[in-house]
Amino acid sequence: MLLRRINGTALIIAALVATVLALAFPVWKYADRSGTGEANLAASSVSTQWGPLSATDRDFLVKVRLAGLWELPAGQQAMERAPTQAIKDAGDHLVVGHSDLDQRARDVAAKLGVELPNQPTEQQQGWLRELSAAQGEEYERKFANILRDSHGKVFGLIAKVRHTTRNTLIRQLASDANQTVLDHITMLEATGMVDFDTIANDAAGRSTASPSGPPAPNGNLPPAPTPVVPQGQVTSEPSTRPGPPTAINTSRP
Numbered sequence: 001m002l003l004r005r006i007n008g009t010a011l012i013i014a015a016l017v018a019t020v021l022a023l024a025f026p027v028w029k030y031a032d033r034s035g036t037g038e039a040n041l042a043a044s045s046v047s048t049q050w051g052p053l054s055a056t057d058r059d060f061l062v063k064v065r066l067a068g069l070w071e072l073p074a075g076q077q078a079m080e081r082a083p084t085q086a087i088k089d090a091g092d093h094l095v096v097g098h099s100d101l102d103q104r105a106r107d108v109a110a111k112l113g114v115e116l117p118n119q120p121t122e123q124q125q126g127w128l129r130e131l132s133a134a135q136g137e138e139y140e141r142k143f144a145n146i147l148r149d150s151h152g153k154v155f156g157l158i159a160k161v162r163h164t165t166r167n168t169l170i171r172q173l174a175s176d177a178n179q180t181v182l183d184h185i186t187m188l189e190a191t192g193m194v195d196f197d198t199i200a201n202d203a204a205g206r207s208t209a210s211p212s213g214p215p216a217p218n219g220n221l222p223p224a225p226t227p228v229v230p231q232g233q234v235t236s237e238p239s240t241r242p243g244p245p246t247a248i249n250t251s252r253p
Contacts, residue, residue, distance in 0.1 A: 048112055051167040058114050060161045060170065061105055063154060064177055065116040068102035070124035071147065071184075074131060078143055087140050090187040094147070097180040104176055108169045144193035151185050152199065 044055035071094050078091025109116050120128070127146050134142050158181060162174035188194060 048167065048169075050112070050169045051165075053112055053114075053167050053170070054165070056161060057165050057167055057170045060157060060165075060174065061109050061112075061114050062116060063157060064101060064105040064173065065109070066120060066124065067150075067154060068098040068105070069117070070120035070128055071150070072098040072102070074128060074143070074147060077128075077131060082140060082143070083136060084140060084191075086191040087143060090144070090147075090184070090191055093184055093187045097184055101177060101180050104173055108173050111169060112167075140191070141193050141195075144188050144191045145195050145198070148185060148188040148194045149199060149202070151181050151188065155181055155185070 041054060045052040047053075075091040075094025075098070078087050079095065082088045082091060106116065108114075119125075127150075131139065131142055131146070155178075158174050158177050161170060162178060165171050165174065
């Protein structure tokens with residue numbers, strides 16, 4: 001009889017513990033999220049009339065400003081010193097693009113209350129000094145590759161910000177920056193002096209993720225993929241068919 005009472009009491013206690021845990025879990029799940037990505041995002045964000053402004057948004061604004069502080073003078077230098085027209089044209093696009101983008105970034109920063117730097121970073125100043133010390137073909141190669149590498153790195157940040165920001169001003173600035181940076185990348189590559197092997201190897205050295213995708217070709221032609229075709233009637237016009245990259249003219253008359 002005593003053993004039966006003990007077993008009954010243990011069952012009651014176990015049931016009470018299970019009930020308390022069942023009630024506490026939703027509270028932890030939805031209220032106590034300290035240390036999570038969502039909590040960090042909330043802690044780093046401030047409210048504005050254009051939507052929350054995160055730390056990543058503010059970092060993006062600073063990087064747009066910094067890009068203009070060194071890439072615009074680099075473009076001006078190329079227009080004055082480059083021995084070939086392709087480099088001069090790339091420099092012209094840098095000047096025009098960053099003049100416009102810098103104005104947009106300063107306007108957005110003023111509305112959002114974000115402080116912006118007035119000097120390039122030490123690394124960026126070093127790139128300017130390196131370009132200033134170079135001559136002839138060495139100058140052209142350094143110009144094309146230093147600028148192409150820096151534009152490629154910021155391209156990823158632009159995509160991330162454009163995808164994740166909740167602030168309408170930052171979203172529009174990211175769209176503008178995307179167009180400007182792609183134009184500059186296109187012009188730099190049009191010089192024919194970009195070292196794509198070095199860019200690919202540097203990027204691979206910084207990556208820790210294993211590559212994925214289909215196996216390497218073995219010499220045999222793979223089966224043709226099934227075309228993607230719409231069902232029913234569509235009303236929009238198709239986008240431009242892929243072709244050789246062309247320079248985007250951002251110059252104003």
